[in-house]
Amino acid sequence: ETLDKGLEKSKSSFFSRLSKAVVGKSRVDDEVLDDLEEVLVTSDVGVETTLKIIERIEARVARDKYVGTDQLDSILREEIAGLLAETHHGEATEFEVPRVDGPYVIMVVGVNGVGKTTTIGKLAHQFSKQGKKVVLGAADTFRAAAIDQLQVWADRVGVPLVKQKMGSDPASVAFDTLSAALKQHADVVLIDTAGRLHNKVNLMNELTKVKRVMQKVVPDAPHEVLLVLDGSTGQNAFEQARQFTKATEVTSLAVTKLDGTAKGGVVIGISDQFRIPVKYIGVGEGIEDLQVFNKLEFVDSFFN
Numbered sequence: 001e002t003l004d005k006g007l008e009k010s011k012s013s014f015f016s017r018l019s020k021a022v023v024g025k026s027r028v029d030d031e032v033l034d035d036l037e038e039v040l041v042t043s044d045v046g047v048e049t050t051l052k053i054i055e056r057i058e059a060r061v062a063r064d065k066y067v068g069t070d071q072l073d074s075i076l077r078e079e080i081a082g083l084l085a086e087t088h089h090g091e092a093t094e095f096e097v098p099r100v101d102g103p104y105v106i107m108v109v110g111v112n113g114v115g116k117t118t119t120i121g122k123l124a125h126q127f128s129k130q131g132k133k134v135v136l137g138a139a140d141t142f143r144a145a146a147i148d149q150l151q152v153w154a155d156r157v158g159v160p161l162v163k164q165k166m167g168s169d170p171a172s173v174a175f176d177t178l179s180a181a182l183k184q185h186a187d188v189v190l191i192d193t194a195g196r197l198h199n200k201v202n203l204m205n206e207l208t209k210v211k212r213v214m215q216k217v218v219p220d221a222p223h224e225v226l227l228v229l230d231g232s233t234g235q236n237a238f239e240q241a242r243q244f245t246k247a248t249e250v251t252s253l254a255v256t257k258l259d260g261t262a263k264g265g266v267v268i269g270i271s272d273q274f275r276i277p278v279k280y281i282g283v284g285e286g287i288e289d290l291q292v293f294n295k296l297e298f299v300d301s302f303f304n
């Protein structure tokens with residue numbers, strides 16, 4: 001079964017589709033570029049970013065007169081690495097948070113089912129592994145299951161969770177969480193928030209209120225607004241990024257479920273289109289299955 005899965009994945013991998021697109025052709029011409037465009041779009045790179053990449057390659061072809069299809073792989077790698085470098089400054093390899101006065105507050109947003117709770121649990125695990133004091137806040141008060149799930153992760157990692165009962169005011173939970181974190185001299189706070197997209201105005205109002213109330217306790221909170229997206233959902237992930245960036249100022253992204261898909265293209269398109277760096281990638285359901293995003297490693301794995 002594992003072998004089948006592996007084959008499935010390699011069959012549809014970016015590299016194999018790229019190879020198919022250029023088979024029997026020696027030079028990069030309009031036809032190859034059309035095929036390449038299709039491969040990029042179907043890899044979830046997104047239309048806008050795909051066109052940008054195609055235009056850059058066209059410009060190269062025009063300049064160099066002849067570009068062989070054997071060069072396409074390395075040219076694409078260069079272009080994609082270049083795109084990622086525009087939003088991903090630096091080369092983080094460790095789970096780390098900057099030093100701030102008081103706790104470093106990360107507000108986590110995203111719709112249900114994308115892996116928000118799991119990502120919070122994995123992050124809590126990484127930070128506490130380094131000896132940091134972590135406090136979680138269950139400000140997604142809309143679903144009882146969300147609070148319960150977060151409690152399961154808090155227990156597993158061994159960190160405190162601040163919660164109230166279902167239906168309570170998320171801003172009040174956030175306030176309590178930061179107050180507790182201050183009292184306990186916590187280093188990192190992770191606040192789960194509700195991600196119901198059925199009403200954009202409500203979402204915006206709720207997130208704005210949570211922020212405002214947090215700032216009564218920690219004036220520069222949240223230091224980070226982390227949007228969690230499911231990397232296997234393609235266009236949905238783009239749409240969610242659009243909605244959340246309209247509702248609040250998103251500072252970083254976590255893209256989950258990149259283990260089950262050959263479509264890591266979402267990472268390229270979303271970071272380019274929204275100018276937000278991908279900070280973490282989820283590669284499984286286990287507690288260790290979260291990685292700090294590394295653009296060079298990513299480009300390598302995308303082409304393999």
Ligand code: GDP
Binds near residue numbers: 283
């Ligand atoms: P939430 O509703 O956004 O909080 O989503 P959850 O954290 O409950 O995750 C939803 C499902 O996705 C669960 O079954 C998780 O185990 C699974 N999940 C989360 N992250 C990943 C990942 O990186 N890879 C895989 N394969 N599954 C994941």
